[in-house]
Amino acid sequence: MYLLDTCVFSEFAKPIPNVSCMKWASSVPEADIFLSTLVLGELLRGVERMDTGARRDGLHVWLEGLFSTHRARLVPVDPDVVRVRANICAEAEEFRQQCVKILDPWE
Secondary structure (H helix, E strand, O other), X not given: OEEOOHHHHHHHHOOOOXXXXXXXXXXXXXXXXXXXXXXXXXXXXXXXOOOOOHHHHHHHHHHHHHHHHOHHHEEOOOXXXXXXXXXXXXXXXXXXXXXXXXXXXXX
């Protein structure tokens, strides 16, 4: 089971996605790929912030596909998960401010 973050699903929707990311994703059975409701919300927020047009419309269609194809592999987020995520994000931001190098797993 792989619980993918927003950045990975965003890569899938790019016109020219990262080759390493796509290679990895194609090596994993789709049944093993999960996403959280939080990721869906972040993806939808990003699309909603876009200017109206064909790209935005296409991404809405893509997101609706994610909602339906991953329904059985959708991990709900409860308040405890939100709290833990908030702490992790805050700590990650603190690390970035201390000049800790963040590794790109696709390189």
